[in-house]
Structure formats: structure tokens, C-alpha cells
Amino acid sequence: MGGANKVKNKLGATVYLRRNLGKTMPLIGVIILAVMLIAGIVSLINSIPLSIKTIYSYSRNYVAVTPRGNALLTPLLRKSIEQGSPVEIDRLMVIRGTDIEVKSIVGNWPFVVLGLEQSDMDYYLKRMKAKVLDGRKPAVGEPEVMISEKLARNLNLKLGSVIQKPTDSDNYSPQEVKVVGIAESEFWFAFGSVEYQRENHFPPIDALLVFAKNPTDQKRLDDWTTATLKGENARVFTYKELEIQADTMFNILYQILNVVIGTLVVVITLMMGMLMNIFLSQRVQEFGLLQALGYTKRSLIMRVFWETTVFVIGGWVLGVLVAWGLLNVVKVTLMDPRSFALDTLDKWAYLYSLPVPIAIFAVSILTVFAKFKNFDPVGVVERRLV
Amino acid sequence: MIDLKSVSLIYQDHGKEVFACKDIDLGVQPGEFLGILGPSGSGKSSLLYVMSGLKVPTKGSVEWLSRELGKMGDQERAEIRLREFGFVFQYPFLIGYLTALENVLLAFPAEDRRADAEKFLIELGLQDQMHRYPYQMSGGQKQRVCVARALLGSPKVVFADEPTASLDHKSGRAVMDLLIQNRGDGALVVVTHDPVMLEGADRIIRMEDGEIAPKNA
Numbered sequence: 017m018g019g020a021n022k023v024k025n026k027l028g029a030t031v032y033l034r035r036n037l038g039k040t041m042p043l044i045g046v047i048i049l050a051v052m053l054i055a056g057i058v059s060l061i062n063s064i065p066l067s068i069k070t071i072y073s074y075s076r077n078y079v080a081v082t083p084r085g086n087a088l089l090t091p092l093l094r095k096s097i098e099q100g101s102p103v104e105i106d107r108l109m110v111i112r113g114t115d116i117e118v119k120s121i122v123g124n125w126p127f128v129v130l131g132l133e134q135s136d137m138d139y140y141l142k143r144m145k146a147k148v149l150d151g152r153k154p155a156v157g158e159p160e161v162m163i164s165e166k167l168a169r170n171l172n173l174k175l176g177s178v179i180q181k182p183t184d185s186d187n188y189s190p191q192e193v194k195v196v197g198i199a200e201s202e203f204w205f206a207f208g209s210v211e212y213q214r215e216n217h218f219p220p221i222d223a224l225l226v227f228a229k230n231p232t233d234q235k236r237l238d239d240w241t242t243a244t245l246k247g248e249n250a251r252v253f254t255y256k257e258l259e260i261q262a263d264t265m266f267n268i269l270y271q272i273l274n275v276v277i278g279t280l281v282v283v284i285t286l287m288m289g290m291l292m293n294i295f296l297s298q299r300v301q302e303f304g305l306l307q308a309l310g311y312t313k314r315s316l317i318m319r320v321f322w323e324t325t326v327f328v329i330g331g332w333v334l335g336v337l338v339a340w341g342l343l344n345v346v347k348v349t350l351m352d353p354r355s356f357a358l359d360t361l362d363k364w365a366y367l368y369s370l371p372v373p374i375a376i377f378a379v380s381i382l383t384v385f386a387k388f389k390n391f392d393p394v395g396v397v398e399r400r401l402v
Numbered sequence: 403m404i405d406l407k408s409v410s411l412i413y414q415d416h417g418k419e420v421f422a423c424k425d426i427d428l429g430v431q432p433g434e435f436l437g438i439l440g441p442s443g444s445g446k447s448s449l450l451y452v453m454s455g456l457k458v459p460t461k462g463s464v465e466w467l468s469r470e471l472g473k474m475g476d477q478e479r480a481e482i483r484l485r486e487f488g489f490v491f492q493y494p495f496l497i498g499y500l501t502a503l504e505n506v507l508l509a510f511p512a513e514d515r516r517a518d519a520e521k522f523l524i525e526l527g528l529q530d531q532m533h534r535y536p537y538q539m540s541g542g543q544k545q546r547v548c549v550a551r552a553l554l555g556s557p558k559v560v561f562a563d564e565p566t567a568s569l570d571h572k573s574g575r576a577v578m579d580l581l582i583q584n585r586g587d588g589a590l591v592v593v594t595h596d597p598v599m600l601e602g603a604d605r606i607i608r609m610e611d612g613e614i615a616p617k618n619a
């Protein structure tokens with residue numbers, strides 16, 4: 017590097033910051049804490065809808081239809097789907113379902129144990145991109161289930177564990193239903209023998225799972241089914257509907273979050289603004305001297321501009337790194353063991369923390385402009401000011 | 403080199419006009435040592451700041467090399483102060499978080515004069531202070547660093563406003579000697595209330611109530 021750079025280093029943006037750590041460290045500390053707090057809160061709150069979408073993401077692979085009001089309608093629904101579908105249907109399963117509960121950081125959510133025909137089980141696994149890790153598929157008519165590894169972790173189940181039993185009203189079955197197989201998959205699922213469910217569970221309603229031949233057509237099939245069966249005696253379950261529910265369910269929570277974060281930003285900015293003001297006032301002598309020596313106001317304002325830029329960007333980057341680090345610790349120690357979803361790279365969480373450095377930057381630049389507006393360096397070197 | 407024509411500087415003090423300088427005609431010749439003597443409040447500092455473009459006169463004109471300072475923009479005046487002038491003030495103003503050497507280098511924000519500055523500080527007998535911070539130096543040492551800052555780069559005029567007032571006599575003398583001996587071809591304008599400090603001046607004018615007293619010493 018040439019000489020010019022060396023000179024820039026002398027009064028570079030970091031000299032003041034580096035040599036006045038007693039002043040700059042607490043300020044950077046506040047930015048780090050604020051960024052960390054905001055990014056942390058937002059990603060933890062975002063993890064709730066993310067969890068819901070993750071838990072029910074299996075529904076991306078098919079559209080489920082149940083009759084309403086009349087259990088005998090299923091064959092008719094089946095017929096109208098088979099005849100009218102705009103995309104090629106690869107398989108249409110007639111199934112049963114019973115309820116269990118899964119855990120999330122905001123309490124329990126209902127989940128379904130499907131009752132499948134033996135002939136549908138392999139196909140189901142294939143469409144869930146699942147690989148059997150351990151055990152086997154449920155046998156005909158037996159109180160047995162195969163579950164995905166994520167569900168197993170969530171409910172702390174192993175081969176041989178009981179997933180439903182007569183004494184548990186939330187996870188009820190008249191016999192003890194045992195886990196006989198665990199499969200690796202990005203999706204959460206549980207299925208048992210449809211014969212067992214027909215024999216033991218109420219109400220006796222057959223539901224339909226409809227798989228598009230081409231997975232990329234599934235959304236079209238979903239939309240068509242939703243539109244076609246609208247107003248019929250049927251209920252249609254699609255991923256899209258779930259997504260909308262998950263996103264709107266927390267509207268009020270998000271509004272509260274916005275108010276909290278807005279308040280936090282205002283409070284922190286006011287506090288930082290006052291501190292910056294004090295520190296800049298302490299430098300009036302420096303700026304007066306330099307101006308008297310022949311530095312222009314512009315160059316001094318630019319100096320503060322660069323110092324502040326380095327300072328707020330540095331603080332924000334450090335804050336993001338610390339937040340990311342802590343979120344990873346939370347994810348590994350608290351979330352992963354129960355398959356709770358948490359996105360440690362949630363871009364919204366980090367974007368939400370941006371108002372902190374931006375507001376602090378704006379306040380310091382405004383302060384500097386206000387200070388320089390009617391600034392007389394002679395007042396400084398004559399010691400009339402200061 | 404510097405020409406003041408009927409220069410007045412008026413301050414408003416509680417609605418009352420105060421003439422800090424009143425109708426002053428004065429020139430500074432290249433290379434001369436000009437002393438400005440006068441009691442406190444007589445307008446010496448005001449005159450110095452008007453001459454050096456730090457203040458714009460209320461009336462009259464100040465020309466630097468035949469160009470009127472008052473008609474230039476702030477930026478251009480600042481440029482002249484930075485390149486052509488050197489300043490020493492009453493208090494030894496140094497930036498607290500920079501070493502003596504770095505403070506001296508402030509005179510050259512755009513160029514690398516580190517080697518020159520080191521050489522110059524050694525020449526001025528300030529090698530021991532070079533890497534010290536202001537809080538590690540005495541008042542006299544600091545003021546000598548300020549002199550080095552003013553003289554680095556051989557400015558055409560060095561302005562010193564009571565450079566010895568905040569120092570004891572011995573340190574004051576040392577500062578004055580440093581200024582006088584190292585100014586090279588540059589003119590030196592020194593404001594003081596202490597005639598002893600103007601020993602060796604080419605010319606001394608006396609200020610009284612904002613005016614130049616009729617008989618010059």
C-alpha cells in the first residue's frame with residue numbers, strides 16, 4: 017500500500033474508536049445487545065409458525081378429503097375427483113385416521129396416525145421420501161405403527177414404545193399401539209394398519225388421500241380439489257390452507273412484537289443519541305482545533321460519518337454473529353432434541369434488528385450537523401466555548 | 403503579502419456594538435517577524451484571526467497575495483489556512499488520543515509526511531516526546547509540539563496568539579526561540595502582552611481599544 021493509505025490510517029475511522037475503547041465499547045455493547053435481543057426474539061417467535069408448517073409439511077405431498085355429515089359420501093367424492101382431476105392422479109388411497117398429540121414450544125398440537133392398506137404403505141413411504149431405519153411396517157389388523165424419525169424424537173419414542181393406549185385420552189386407542197418401525201424422512205408422519213383402525217376406532221369415516229402423478233402438479237390438484245368441492249359435503253386439507261392458517265394465526269402476536277421492537281429501538285436510540293451527544297461534545301475542542309488549522313466542516317463531518325458507519329455496522333455485525341451463535345446453542349441444546357423447528361438464519365429476524373444501527377446512525381449524523389451549523393472555531397481556540 | 407485595509411471587526415454585546423478592531427490598515431511582509439503588543443481586551447487576538455481568515459471582518463478587506471479572503475468560500479479559506487499558514491494558540495491544543503508525532507502530522511491530512519515530521523521533531527529536540535500522548539507531556543513540551551505542527555511544511559506565515567501566556571517564563575522563552583529559529587523563510591506574527599517575548603522582532607505594533615496606537619516602538 018502506498019503512502020496515502022498510511023496517512024489515512026493515522027486519522028482513519030477506527031483510530032478514535034480504537035483509542036477510546038472506554039467510550040466506544042459500552043456503545044458497541046449496547047448495539048450488540050439490542051441486535052441480539054431483537055434477532056433472538058423474532059427468530060424464536062418465527063419458530064412457532066415454522067414449527068407448525070414443519071409438523072404438517074407432509075400435507076405438501078397429497079390432498080386429503082373427508083366427507084362431511086354423511087360417511088357414505090366418500091365413494092362419490094372419489095368418483096368426482098377421479099373423473100374431473102385436471103392432472104394425472106398416481107394414487108388415491110382410502111384411509112382412516114386417529115388423533116395423537118405432538119409437542120411444540122407453545123404446547124401440544126393435534127397430529128394424525130393414518131390407517132393405511134398394506135398395499136399403500138410402500139407407496140406412502142416413497143412419496144414421503146422416507147427410508148426405513150429400523151423395524152418393519154405395521155402388520156394387518158395389529159396395534160402397530162411406523163413413524164418418522166422426527167416424530168420419534170419429538171415424542172421420545174423408540175421401537176417398542178407405546179404411542180396410543182386406552183388410559184391416555186389425548187392419545188387414545190382401545191389397545192396399546194406400539195411403534196414397530198422408524199423411518200428417516202424430512203416429513204413427520206405416523207401410520208398403522210387400516211384394518212386395526214376400522215376395528216377399533218370411531219367414527220367410521222373413510223377419508224381420501226390423493227397423490228398427483230407428478231409432484232410438481234400437486235399444488236394444481238390441491239387448488240382444483242379445493243375449488244371443486246367447495247360447498248359440497250366435504251372437507252379438503254391442503255398445505256396451502258395450512259400455510260395461510262399458520263401465517264394468520266399469529267397476526268396479533270406479530271403486531272405486539274412490532275410495537276415492542278419499535279419501542280425498544282426508540283428507547284435504545286434515545287439513550288445512544290444522548291451518549292453520542294456527550295461524546296461528540298467532548299470532542300468539540302478537537303473539531304474546533306482542526307477547523308482552525310484549516311480542516312473544512314465537510315471533512316470533519318465526513319470523519320464523524322465514517323466513524324459512525326464503522327461503529328454501527330461493526331456493532332450490528334457483531335450483534336448478528338452473537339445472536340446467530342446463541343440461537344445455534346438454543347437450537348442444538350433445546351430445540352433439536354425434540355425436533356422443534358428453529359431457523360438460526362431467519363432473515364427477518366436479522367432484518368428486524370436493522371432499525372437499531374440505522375436509527376443510531378441517523379441520530380449521530382443529525383447531532384453532528386446541529387453542532388457544526390453555527391460552530392465558530394475561534395470560540396474553541398480562545399477557550400470561550402468548551 | 404497580507405494587506406488589511408480599513409478593517410473593523412464588530413461584536414454585538416447585549417445589543418451594544420463592540421469594536422474589537424477599528425479601522426485598521428496593516429501589511430505583513432514576506433519573512434518578517436511582526437509583533438503585536440497590547441493589554442488584554444485591546445483586540446490583538448481579533449486582529450490576528452481577521453488577518454488569518456479565521457474571522458471575516460465586519461468592514462474593510464483582508465487580502466492574501468492580492469486576493470480578498472472575505473470573498474472566498476469557507477472551503478478556500480480553510481485550504482489557505484491549511485497550506486500557507488501555521489497556527490500556535492495560547493493553550494497547547496493537541497488531540498488527546500494521538501501521539502505528538504500524529505498531532506504534528508495533522509498539518510498534512512492528505513499527504514504522508516511521517517518521515518519529514520520525525521526528522522523535524524528530532525531537529526527541534528523533541529525526539530523524546532515523539533511517541534508520547536499529550537497527557538504524558540508538560541505544558542511547555544506540548545506547546546513545543548504545537549510549534550512543530552505549525553512549522554512543519556514551512557508555511558508562508560505563522561500566526562501565534564499569546565503562545566507563551568499559559569507557560570512559565572523559561573518554557574515560554576523556549577517556545578519563542580523554537581518559533582523564531584525554525585520559521586525559515588516564513589513570516590511570523592506574534593500577539594502578546596509581554597514585550598520580552600518580542601525580542602528580535604522586525605516590527606512591533608501596539609493595540610489599544612481595537613486600534614493601532616499612533617507611535618510604534
Ligand SMILES: Nc1ncnc2c1ncn2[C@@H]1O[C@H](COP(=O)(O)OP(=O)(O)O)[C@@H](O)[C@H]1O
Binds near residue numbers: 413440442443
Ligand atoms: N466572541 C465575542 N463576542 C463578543 N465580544 C468579543 C468576542 N470576542 C472578543 N470580544 C471582545 O472584543 C474585544 C477584543 O478582544 P480580543 O481580541 O480577544 O482582545 P485581546 O486578544 O487583546 O485580549 C474585547 O472587548 C472582547 O471582550
Ligand SMILES: [Mg+2]
Binds near residue numbers: 446447448563564
Ligand atoms: Mg487574546
